Amino acid sequence: MTDKTMTPDEVVGRLRSGMTIGIGGWGSRRKPMALVRAVLRSEITDLTVISYGGPDVGLLAAAGRIRRLVAAFTTLDSIPLEPHFRAARERGDFAMTELDEAMFMWGLHAAANRLPFMPVRAGLGSDVMTVNPELRTITSPYDDGETFVAVPALRMDAAFVHLNRADRLGNGQYLGPDPYFDDLFCEAADTAYVSCERIVERFAPGTAPQSLLVSRHSVTGVVETPNGAHFTSCAPDHDRDEPYQRLYATTPWPEFAERFLSGKSEDDYQQAVRTWHEEQR
Numbered sequence: 001m002t003d004k005t006m007t008p009d010e011v012v013g014r015l016r017s018g019m020t021i022g023i024g025g026w027g028s029r030r031k032p033m034a035l036v037r038a039v040l041r042s043e044i045t046d047l048t049v050i051s052y053g054g055p056d057v058g059l060l061a062a063a064g065r066i067r068r069l070v071a072a073f074t075t076l077d078s079i080p081l082e083p084h085f086r087a088a089r090e091r092g093d094f095a096m097t098e099l100d101e102a103m104f105m106w107g108l109h110a111a112a113n114r115l116p117f118m119p120v121r122a123g124l125g126s127d128v129m130t131v132n133p134e135l136r137t138i139t140s141p142y143d144d145g146e147t148f149v150a151v152p153a154l155r156m157d158a159a160f161v162h163l164n165r166a167d168r169l170g171n172g173q174y175l176g177p178d179p180y181f182d183d184l185f186c187e188a189a190d191t192a193y194v195s196c197e198r199i200v201e202r203f204a205p206g207t208a209p210q211s212l213l214v215s216r217h218s219v220t221g222v223v224e225t226p227n228g229a230h231f232t233s234c235a236p237d238h239d240r241d242e243p244y245q246r247l248y249a250t251t252p253w254p255e256f257a258e259r260f261l262s263g264k265s266e267d268d269y270q271q272a273v274r275t276w277h278e279e280q281r
Helices: 007-013 034-040 055-062 082-089 101-112 182-187 243-249 253-260 266-279
Strands: 022-023 047-053 066-074 095-098 119-120 136-139 147-152 156-166 190-198 221-224
Touching: 007 034, 007 221, 034 055, 034 156, 034 190, 034 266, 055 066, 055 082, 055 243, 066 082, 066 101, 082 243, 095 182, 101 119, 101 147, 101 182, 156 182, 182 190, 243 266, 253 266
Parallel strands: 022 047, 022 156, 047 066, 066 095, 156 190, 190 221
Antiparallel strands: 119 147, 136 147
């Protein structure tokens, strides 16, 4: 049995510029934001980012850390298009592979199963094939002779996910309504890091097995980061911080980064957020 607990900065200390990083969650829901902020405190850059994108992508794009983005969308949910992502994309700051949501999911499945690709119907007859000329089709070897899109495996050097609870061995539990494919991100990566609202010594008797989404066999490190998904939601522990999200979406990046992201630790970030909320009263 191995204690896999780490700090955010210890996780980032294992990463290198040029890596392919997968980020779990969905839009502005249960994103491993404390780990993303740790990346911003480092010198790591030139990343390929794979994500059902939200503010994780927005932060990294605005900070100039992305070389290529692979995503099905980049949204803040209550704000349809992530504004800092949009600005960086319009400037041409990074290359992008745009996939249908189902294609993205099956790319994760392919990587998790160590397959080079997965044949899918999604994408056929759409502009996904036009904007991604590198995509290929494949013909069934059986009598049906059907044509499929051969979605390449979304293999990653490292994955970040955020869950409600985890133990020190790397087993992770979600308590909200949706797993957001976080298990696939972990299984599709060479290394995977689980941040969580709280580390537990053991899961309670009677815990629903299906809530234990992530298994220790696919986890490299566990990080306890209370409120570490902020400002995204992590139901039922906390909702999305909508006032702060609006501030993020409407504040010029240099001003936002200076106030909230210039500290030396996650604690500095959390204190800056508390101070801002106190000012709004």
